[in-house]
Amino acid sequence: MLQKLQKRTLNVSQIIGYALTFFVGITIILSISQFYLDIKPLLSKHTDMFKSKSAVINKNISIFKTIDKEKIYFTDIEINELKEQSFTKDISVFNSATFKINAYTNKTESIPVFYTDLFFESVPDKYLDVETDEWNWKASLDFIPIIIPDNYLKLYNFGFAESQGLPVLSKNTISQIEFNIKISGNNKSKEYKSKIVGFSNKVNSILVPDDFLSWANKEFGRTDKTKTSRVLIEFNNPSDDAILEYFNKNNYSINKDELELSKLLFFFKLALIFVLFIAVVIILLSVSFIVLSFNYIIQRNKELLINLYNIGYNHNRISTFYQLSISLITVVSIIASIIVSNFIRSRYLVEIARFLEFKEIHNYIHLFGFSLLLLLLIVYNALIARNVKKIVVQ
């Protein structure tokens, strides 16, 4: 009878409105959060979006600089100034070899003989986009690992090999080839074995481990101090307009494509955050709406509730019906959201797996959904109990 009486006080259209908007908000928030977690390792693996947001800069080479080569180097003052810019998060310089380097192969049947002059540079390991166990150097071992730009291999395979009638090489094949490196300077020389251990998309240079180059520059280098012609810069926000403005002003050259990719991914992340924000707004609105709606129901039926209290129904018993109603709607909405979010996830996982090598991570939809449900049930039940008590107990 109590239920029959209180059922009449509910506004069905308002409850349906809440259930739908709440369902939409929760579905978006659960799907987007899980989507973000799913693709996060993918993005951090393939790009620098979540880590460094970095780019390589150098000075523009003009006709005057070909005459006075000193002008292509960054001075300490210039580097310090770069460090102090608001858009700069961190800065690191390229270390260049100041000794002579030759690479050559011994005559074998499988590999053509070659002999070439070479240069080396190094960057701190944290800026490398290559993961390999072979990237270390020990003075006791006569072996130097080398990383070359991905573009170099393409240049060889589709340009040089084509015109010279040489075989094309896969990354795997080229990584098997061992060749010799001879470094010389300061009237001494030393020979090493070497191999290409990786290909970088990010750093356009022939890289060796930083500690090797520091050591070798001391042993064989022409000067005590190495000069810096290229700088790796890590941005706080790659879409900051001040970056390009500053570089143009100082006549620094930047790999804009790299920055564009960072920008694109930054905007992608921003879009996800924006959608998440909208979902949070929808949820907050729907939660506020239903709380206000129930408050209105309680206020509008004040007399009925007081009468119930006066004939012996305590405020907890009067609240129970409204607490159960709001809890039931919320539970149904969240369960529906969890089902739909899981369906959406299954669809996009199939799509991602079609294009990218992808390792599925844990599904947090249920955990997020039920945690939110628990939180809301506590809030709703406490609010309704408080409001009913306020009305009936004078």
Add this chain to the structure above:
Amino acid sequence: MIITNTLCNYMSIELHNVKPIYMSDAEISASDIYLQKSVLFEHNKNYLIKANSGSGKTSILNFIYGCNTNFIGVINYDGVSNHNLFDFRKSKLSYVFQDFKLFPDLTVFENIQLKNTLTNYKTVEEICSLLDEVLLGDKKDSLVGKLSLGQKQRVAILRALCQPFKFLLLDEPFSHLDKENRQIISNIINREVKKQNAGLILTSLDEIALFSFDKILNL
């Protein structure tokens, strides 16, 4: 043993210097209740509170029942003033409100059962028999919203009888009843009050001959 039981079952309500906040001292100068040093109600006696309209008859019953606290002064229940009245009235106080406080969307039977399910004081048969007695047997399943005022008044009185009590508060209970129905209802009330060894506090514009009052108080 008998004496102990009698003492345990004894109940009194005592008013000390009670006055509604919204009434001035001048308005209540000749009252037997308001602003009196002590007004005692004992459970096995019947009291009539008599006054003209607008004198605060409903207010005094609401103060005693605890559903209106806009008064100054003290009301003691068995000598104690700070009772949890909600729990206290479950077994000690029943009230027939002047405006009935019935639920128009429920039927006659449902209105009575809404109270009786809390107390389980009367059986369904007893309720049906009482409805027959007050000539509402055929209205058992009618919505209260469709009843006349006199019929509603009878339903409200029957509902109030569906609980144990030491005092039955009645606020102008016969205002919409004819002579025949007054007789029927007063018989039922007298029977129930006697059965429960309870007292009556009844408000009215005039004197009522249907009950034997131990004390008549002018408000």
